[in-house]
Amino acid sequence: MPAKSLRFDAVTKRFGATLAVDHVTLMIEAGQFVALVGASGSGKSTLLQTINRLIEPSEGRVLIDDVDVAAGPAPALRRRIGYVFQGIGLFPHLTVAENIAIGPRIAGLPAADVPALLEMVALPPALAERMPDALSGGQRQRVAIARAIAPGAKLLLLDEAFGALDPVTRDALGGEIRRLHARLGLTTILVTHDMAEALLLADRILVMAAGRIVADATPAELLAGGGGAAAQALVAVPREQAERLRAIAGAAA
Numbered sequence: 001m002p003a004k005s006l007r008f009d010a011v012t013k014r015f016g017a018t019l020a021v022d023h024v025t026l027m028i029e030a031g032q033f034v035a036l037v038g039a040s041g042s043g044k045s046t047l048l049q050t051i052n053r054l055i056e057p058s059e060g061r062v063l064i065d066d067v068d069v070a071a072g073p074a075p076a077l078r079r080r081i082g083y084v085f086q087g088i089g090l091f092p093h094l095t096v097a098e099n100i101a102i103g104p105r106i107a108g109l110p111a112a113d114v115p116a117l118l119e120m121v122a123l124p125p126a127l128a129e130r131m132p133d134a135l136s137g138g139q140r141q142r143v144a145i146a147r148a149i150a151p152g153a154k155l156l157l158l159d160e161a162f163g164a165l166d167p168v169t170r171d172a173l174g175g176e177i178r179r180l181h182a183r184l185g186l187t188t189i190l191v192t193h194d195m196a197e198a199l200l201l202a203d204r205i206l207v208m209a210a211g212r213i214v215a216d217a218t219p220a221e222l223l224a225g226g227g228g229a230a231a232q233a234l235v236a237v238p239r240e241q242a243e244r245l246r247a248i249a250g251a252a253a
């Protein structure tokens with residue numbers, strides 16, 4: 001099954017007087033790895049959740065492979081979309097294997113290949129029979145990712161999925177997600193606060209501010225100074241950190 005394309009067609013979401021997403025029109029090609037960055041409250045999570053209908057737009061449409069996500073029942077849609085968010089609740093009374101297998105089981109699909117899925121997220125097979133509370137935070141996030149892709153999802157939504165992890169685990173998990181993206185032929189959208197992470201992982205970076213997409217550029221374009229002021233303000237952080245590290249290394253040499 002090929003990767004999924006995604007289209008936002010003038011998507012707007014209001015919460016009372018708050019305009020969380022403001023007429024976003026956007027095409028994401030099948031197979032892209034897109035990072036969605038921007039300040040807290042800029043509308044990233046709201047936009048992401050219009051894809052799997054955890055949030056219904058006030059106006060506009062979201063289309064997957066040219067089909068309106070509102071066309072069928074939401075549970076069937078969600079089974080086709082992997083969704084991982086920070087602090088995702090694994091079912092505490094189910095083992096790792098049962099957590100991973102639950103999606104296909106509920107959907108009446110062929111049973112999940114738990115050992116293969118564990119291998120994909122770089123977890124040892126012996127973890128299959130553990131309970132979630134006997135795992136580290138990073139291991140739990142890996143199980144959540146395995147669970148998200150178990151029903152054969154071709155669209156993966158990650159909302160701060162690496163938040164609350166130590167930097168080494170976060171970096172490793174990011175690299176593993178990127179490899180999984182290529183290996184499974186996914187279309188992936190990653191919401192992150194971390195511009196360095198976005199630059200290192202994504203093919204394309206969207207910057208949101210006040211509900212709008214204010215920059216849409218590749219990492220190379222952003223690093224070359226493109227994308228406009230809002231994007232450059234975010235790129236300045238990792239750039240200055242890299243320069244300070246170089247200066248410290250130079251002083252020590």
Ligand SMILES: Nc1ncnc2c1ncn2[C@@H]1O[C@H](COP(=O)(O)OP(=O)(O)OP(=O)(O)O)[C@@H](O)[C@H]1O
Pocket residue numbers: 015018019020038039040041042043044045046047
């Ligand atoms: N259920 C809700 N009810 C009312 N307002 C909401 C609701 N969800 C989000 N908002 C508001 O919509 C705006 C966008 O929120 P959203 O969570 O999409 O931002 P975000 O960019 O993902 O932020 P963060 O990076 O902090 O997660 C904010 O002003 C937020 O307060």
